[in-house]
Structures are given as structure tokens and as C-alpha cells.
Amino acid sequence: MRSDTYAPTTYRILIGKPGLDGHDRGAKVVARALRDAGFEVIYSGLHQTPEALVQTAIQEDVDGIGLSILSGAHNTLMPRVVELLRDEGADDIFVFGGGIIPDDDIPQLKAAGVAEIFTPGTATSTIIDFVRGTCDKKYGRSDSGDP
Amino acid sequence: MKDALDHQILAGNTRAAARLMRLIDDRHPAAPDILAGLFPHTGDAYVIGITGNPGSGKSTLVNQLITEFRSRNDTVGCIAVDPTSPFSGGAILGDRVRMQDHAGDDGVFIRSVATRGHLGGLSRSTPAMVQVMDAMGFDVILIETVGVGQDEIEIVRLADTSLVVMVPGLGDDIQADKAGLMEIADVFVLNKSDRPAISQLRRQLQTMLSLHHQTSPDDTYRRPPLINTNALTGDGIDALVGAIDDHRLHLDEILDPQRRFQHRCAHLVRAIARTELEQRFHSACHSPDFDELIDQVADGRLDPYSAAQRLAATMLR
CATH class of the missing domain: 1.20.5 (Single alpha-helices involved in coiled-coils or other helix-helix interfaces)
Structure with missing residues (x-):
């Protein structure tokens, strides 16, 4: 669906935990930071499949999906989410990721369509700026208006 | 578009x-x-409201209700409302965390909604969202309110059947006699029924309900049943769905479908008009005329009551 005639008043983001790791402190910190920056954040809960996350993203009409993975399965799970979004014609929803992700893996994740990867030590303000900037660009807003 | x-x-x-x-x-x-x-x-969906204190188990209960309705091949829409931060305007919508059993089921559509400053337990948008799910053909629509305290009872006008979820240990029997939330239940759900204090809660509610019956005689009054559930294990969910079915039959008896539809239309028109008025109020309060009016009050040229009347009059123009 084209979004060019529409600019939302509030940006919506899904924070998802795909796969089998149960470490969601990081996901919750990012969700909370985005909330405090004025975003509506849907949190998926643990142990989601890429299919379930894409279904959720579509039902919730989110602008982007943040994937938190600390299990080492990022090379499989992150590109899979991007691929499923494409299959659903929903590739206007951007995907970003965070977790324990080796620097060497980042280029191939970006090549697979993941917009950005945030590794441990990233300031939450960096993540907020990225998410807001990407949403603004999506709706053709040049400066950073209210989300 | x-x-x-x-x-x-x-x-x-x-x-x-x-x-x-x-x-x-x-x-x-x-x-x-x-x-x-x-x-x-629209008009074919059966709408069920679920309300109760924060942490009483509403989302977990909704998850179980979805399972039960799906087992009868009913398709289910769900609108889950969570609060918006009054400071940042942001929100964390976490009800889906408890509804994971239905991930991947195309017969289930869950939508998380933030209140965006609206009081009453719902968002301003909830009535219209129900319309969308109804038009899509969902058989049952579940609306989970924000965790409410005592007076957030808007759900009762939107739902065919309203469930009030109670848990043991939150207060003494005077809480049960207070007005508001306690008066809107078509079915009381006594959740966390594995807790020892559940029998005390049951007694308090029974006492409250028997008094109600004596003091407010009404032909169409139906004493709400009390259903014990354990939403984590699923105990009592079949009885709960049975109680919802009974209430649905009761509605069919006291109101013909045409009258019920009329009630629903009345609510919808009121809700739409209220949103329109709120919008006008908002713009009226952010206009040069408003600033001028306030200057007059501050200078002592006008009293606040007359100023408010003038403001209200500009809204309706």
C-alpha cells in the first residue's frame, strides 16, 4: 500500500524477540526509550517466529520493526523477516536490529535489507534518532517533526 | 485512497x-x-468487553477466550487498549505478549491501541475500530480496556456483554459496594481462582449483588453470574463462555434485534459527535479569540463563567 498521501501523527514501532533466546532486557530498554520519545511501541514478547512478527507488524500497521537477538541466530532470522515482509508486499516497513552481533556480520545483514544494526554500548538516543529519521524519510518529512 | x-x-x-x-x-x-x-x-459481530484492575489477568483471559471461540470456528477480532504517557505521548502496548497462542492464525486479528489522552478505559478510536472489524466479518470482537480503577466504564455502551474481572486481595467489602465499575458487569470473572482468598471475594460480591436486587427492582435486571477462572491454566474458561452465551440469549429475550441495533447506532452517533466536539473545543482553545477572551478575564473586564459561555458558543458555530 502506498503511503505517499498519508503522514501519521504518531509513529508506531514493533519491538520483536525472534527465536529462542530469553534475554529481553535490551528489547525492553529500547521499547521504553522509544515510548519516552513519543512513539507507540508494540512489544511482541519472547520466542516469536519471523512469520508471527510479520503478521503482527501488518495487523498493527507499524512503520518499522526492531529485532533483538542475542542467540547468534541473527544471520538467519533478520533476513527472514525482511524476506517475509517483501512477500507480503509490506517492505515499506523497515527492519533494524540489535544484540550480540559481530561487526563482521553487519555488512551482509545490511545487504539483506536490514536498515541498521545496533550493538552493545549504543546510546538509546542514537537509536531514537535513527528510528525517527527513518520514519520522517518514509513520509517525506525533511526535518524531524513530532512523531 | x-x-x-x-x-x-x-x-x-x-x-x-x-x-x-x-x-x-x-x-x-x-x-x-x-x-x-x-x-x-456492520452489525453482525458480537462485541464482548473485558475490564478490570491492572494486573487482574485481562490479557491472559482474552488469550483463553480467543482459543475457546476459535475452537467453535468463530473468527475473532481483538482490540487491546493500553495507556498513553501523558508526558511523552508515547506508549508501550504489551497486551499481545499474553496473546501469543494465536500468532499465525488468520482467523484472529489483534490490534493494540493507545488511549492518547482519552479517559474512560478506551481510546477515542475504539468504536470506529470495532466497526472496521465488524465490516471485515469477524464473528466475535473482544475489547480489552486499559486496567481501570472504578469509574472507567465507557465499555458498557460499546459491548453487548461486559465482563468485569476481579481478583482476590484488593480490598474489603466496602469496595464492592462502591458505584461505577461494579455496576456494569453482565458477568463477573473471579480470576486467579487458585488463590485462597477467592472464596472471600465471592462472598463479598454475592452480598453486594443480593442488596442490589432488593434496592433497585427492575424487570430486565439479571443478576450477573460469578465465574471462577484461572486464566493461566484455562480452568473455568468453558464456564465463562457458557455465561457469555447465556447473557446473549437474555439480550435476545429482552430486546429485539432492531432495538439493539438502535442502541448501538445511538452510541455510535454520540461517540462520533463527541469526537467532533472535542476537536472543535481543541481548536477553539488554540485560537487568537481564545487568547483575547483570557486577556479580558485576567484584566477583570469579563468573568470566567461568561467567558466559558462565549467559548462554548464559538464551538457550535
Whole structure:
């Protein structure tokens, strides 16, 4: 669906935990930071499949999906989410990721369509700026208006 | 945008419906026209409201109810409302965390909604979102309110059956006699029934209900049943769905479908008009005329009561 005639008043983001790791402190910190920056954040809960996350993203009409993975399965799970979004014609929803992700893996994740990867030590303000900037660009807003 | 969206929604397209819900939430000017086109296709869904204190187990209960309705092949829409931060305008919508059992089921559409400053337990957009799910053909629509305290009872006008979820240990029997939430239940759900204090809670509610019956005689009054559940294990969910069915039959007896539809229309028109008035109020309070009015009050040239009357008059112009 084209979004060019529409600019939302509030940006919506899904924070998802795909796969089998149960470490969601990081996901919750990012969700909370985005909330405090004025975003509506849907949190998926643990142990989601890429299919379930894409279904959720579509039902919730989110602008982007943040994937938190600390299990080492990022090379499989992150590109899979991007691929499923494409299959659903929903590739206007951007995907970003965070977790324990080796620097060497980042280029191939970006090549697979993941917009950005945030590794441990990233300031939450960096993540907020990225998410807001990407949403603004999506709706053709040049400066950073209210989300 | 309009034609495309309403056709897609009537054809059951989730993406189009999800987008319209966002237009509604954002009060986009295109939304009312699209909704008007959907209206003739609504009225068939059965709407169930779930309300109760924060942490009483509403989301977990909704998860179990979805399972039960799905086992009868009913399709289920769910609108889960969570609060918006009054400081940042942001929200964390976490009800889906408890509803994971239905991930991947196309017969279930869950939408998380933030209150965006609206009081009453719902968002301003909830009535219109129900319309969208109704037009899509969902058999049952579950609305989970924000965790409410005592007076957030807007759900009762929107739902056919209202469930009030109670848990043991939150207060003594005077709480049960207070007005508001306790008066709107069609069914009381006594959740966390494995807790020892559950029998005390049951007694308190029974006492409260027997007094109600003596002091407010009414032909159509039906004493709400008390259903023990354990939403984590699923104990009592079949009895709960049975109680919802009974209430549905009761409604059929006291009100014919035409009258019920009329009630629903009345609520919808009121809700739409209220949103319109709120919008006008908001613009009226952010206009040069408003600043001028306030200057007059501050200078002692006008009293606040007359100023408010003038402000109200400009809204209706």
C-alpha cells in the first residue's frame, strides 16, 4: 500500500524477540526509550517466529520493526523477516536490529535489507534518532517533526 | 485512497484494515468517509468487553477466550487498549505478549491501541475500530480496556456483554459496594481462582449483588453470574463462555434485534459527535479569540463563567 498521501501523527514501532533466546532486557530498554520519545511501541514478547512478527507488524500497521537477538541466530532470522515482509508486499516497513552481533556480520545483514544494526554500548538516543529519521524519510518529512 | 481501502477491507484485507485503523486513530480527514461506506456492512459481530484492575489477568483471559471461540470456528477480532504517557505521548502496548497462542492464525486479528489522552478505559478510536472489524466479518470482537480503577466504564455502551474481572486481595467489602465499575458487569470473572482468598471475594460480591436486587427492582435486571477462572491454566474458561452465551440469549429475550441495533447506532452517533466536539473545543482553545477572551478575564473586564459561555458558543458555530 502506498503511503505517499498519508503522514501519521504518531509513529508506531514493533519491538520483536525472534527465536529462542530469553534475554529481553535490551528489547525492553529500547521499547521504553522509544515510548519516552513519543512513539507507540508494540512489544511482541519472547520466542516469536519471523512469520508471527510479520503478521503482527501488518495487523498493527507499524512503520518499522526492531529485532533483538542475542542467540547468534541473527544471520538467519533478520533476513527472514525482511524476506517475509517483501512477500507480503509490506517492505515499506523497515527492519533494524540489535544484540550480540559481530561487526563482521553487519555488512551482509545490511545487504539483506536490514536498515541498521545496533550493538552493545549504543546510546538509546542514537537509536531514537535513527528510528525517527527513518520514519520522517518514509513520509517525506525533511526535518524531524513530532512523531 | 478511499475507494481502494473500503473495497479491500470488505474483501478481508488485513493491511488495508490496519491502515484505516491508523487513519482513525490519527483523526485523518479521510477516515469518516471510508467508515460511512463500511457502515452498511456492520452489525453482525458480537462485541464482548473485558475490564478490570491492572494486573487482574485481562490479557491472559482474552488469550483463553480467543482459543475457546476459535475452537467453535468463530473468527475473532481483538482490540487491546493500553495507556498513553501523558508526558511523552508515547506508549508501550504489551497486551499481545499474553496473546501469543494465536500468532499465525488468520482467523484472529489483534490490534493494540493507545488511549492518547482519552479517559474512560478506551481510546477515542475504539468504536470506529470495532466497526472496521465488524465490516471485515469477524464473528466475535473482544475489547480489552486499559486496567481501570472504578469509574472507567465507557465499555458498557460499546459491548453487548461486559465482563468485569476481579481478583482476590484488593480490598474489603466496602469496595464492592462502591458505584461505577461494579455496576456494569453482565458477568463477573473471579480470576486467579487458585488463590485462597477467592472464596472471600465471592462472598463479598454475592452480598453486594443480593442488596442490589432488593434496592433497585427492575424487570430486565439479571443478576450477573460469578465465574471462577484461572486464566493461566484455562480452568473455568468453558464456564465463562457458557455465561457469555447465556447473557446473549437474555439480550435476545429482552430486546429485539432492531432495538439493539438502535442502541448501538445511538452510541455510535454520540461517540462520533463527541469526537467532533472535542476537536472543535481543541481548536477553539488554540485560537487568537481564545487568547483575547483570557486577556479580558485576567484584566477583570469579563468573568470566567461568561467567558466559558462565549467559548462554548464559538464551538457550535
